[in-house]
Amino acid sequence: MSAPRTPSADRLGRLLNLVPYLLARPGILIAEAAADLAVTPKQLREDLELLWVCGLPGYGPGDLIDMAFDGDRVTISHDAGIDKPLRLNPDEALALVVALRMLAETPGIGSRDAIERALAKIESAAGDLADAPVAVKLPADQEKLAKVRAAVDSGHALRLTYYTPARDETTERVVDPMRMLTVGTFAYLEAWCRRAEATRMFRIDRIDAFLELPEPSRPPVEAVPHDVSGGVFRPGPELPLVTLRVGRTGRWITEYYPVEQVLKEPGEWHVTMRVTDLGWAQRFLVGLGRDVTVVGPPELVEQIRATAHAALDQYAAPQALAADPPAGG
Structure with a gap:
């Protein structure tokens, strides 16, 4: 059985440490090095094979890392300068400063103290570059983000005016904030919704208005945070299943969008997907035009047919008016 694959980030960190480790231990047994690095000998050999094509731009003789094998032992014969301390050029240092400043302002980010310590070190090393007139602006209402974050930190309940695009409606609800987080490019408030009696995710840019209440936030014991490792939308069997015939475009x-099945046939694909609400699916699929045909469920087919007829009637009305002769003609 092959060894389990490690995440790319873990492998990168291991590769960066591997050359200095081997330089300090020439002729080390591969099995011994694998044990020190907490990987299998097979994985370590794969890492060494990858190191053979790593090095400096130019990628010719003398630019790439080289090593020598003696049975089950390995020795680095050329390190391509990877043992030298990292030196950032001005552009790289400024890019890191901007990225860390943006990360520090992102809601829901943990270990903010660690981010600020790293930022302080890089700003100190960057010198005058750290004071460059570069504005860091996140794609969201920063004032709203700051106020919602302050309400969450203060432990107060909130009254929200919230727009739900799936139902194309605006509602008011009282929520008990639990945390703020960022998923993809959007910031969310996760809270216990007293109206739904369940944990809900509220996208910050869809909060039309909010009021901080004097009462404390008291999520009940059943208020469990969502697992957002796979995204906010987690389709389940309880949601409506929509079947489509999809053309090339x-x-x-x-x-x-998350889909359950795609059957690829010449000229069209047959696609099944879960949706949160058939009303949202109706508006979404009508906007896709004739290149997508709804097969089911029957109630969605009927809703789209009615919407299409209503739209055609709107186009027909001006034509009827234009056929009438102008007054006084």
């Missing part, structure tokens, strides 16, 4: 939806 509509295939992008299979990459942008």
Whole structure:
């Protein structure tokens, strides 16, 4: 059985440490090095094979890392300068400063103290570059983010005016904030919704208004945070299942939205996907035009047919008015 694959980030960190480690231990047994690095000998050999094609730009003789094998022992014969301390050029240092400043302002980010310590070290090393007139602006209402974050930190309940696009409606509700977090490019408030009697995720840019209440936030014991490792939308069997026939120009939806099944046939794909609400599906699919045909469920087919007829009637009305002769003609 092959060894389990490690995440890319873990492997990168291991590769960066591998050359200095081997330089300090020429002729070390591969099995011994693997044990020190907490990997299998097979994985370590794969890492060494990858190191052979790593090095400096130019990638010719003398630019790449080289090593020598003697049976089950390995020795680094050329390190390509990877043992030298990292030196950032001005552009790289400024990019790191801007990225860390943005990260420090992102809601829901943990270990903010560690971010600020790292930022302080890089700003100190960057010198005058750290004071460059670069504005860091996140794609969201910063004042709203700051106020919602302050309410969460203060432990107060909130009254929200919230827009739900799936139902195309605006509602008012009282929530008990639990945390703020960022998923993808959007900031969310996760809270216990007293109206729904369940934990809900509220996208910050869809909060039309909010009021901090004097009462404390008291989520009940059943208020469990969502697992957002796979995204905010987690389709389940309880949601409506929609079946579509999709032409060439509509295939992008299979990459942008979670789908359960894609059957690829010449000329069209048959796609099934879960949706939170049939009303949202109706508005979404009507906007895709004739390249997507709804197969089911029957109630969605009927809703789209009615919407299409209503739209055609709107186009027909001006034509009827134009056929009438102008007054006084």
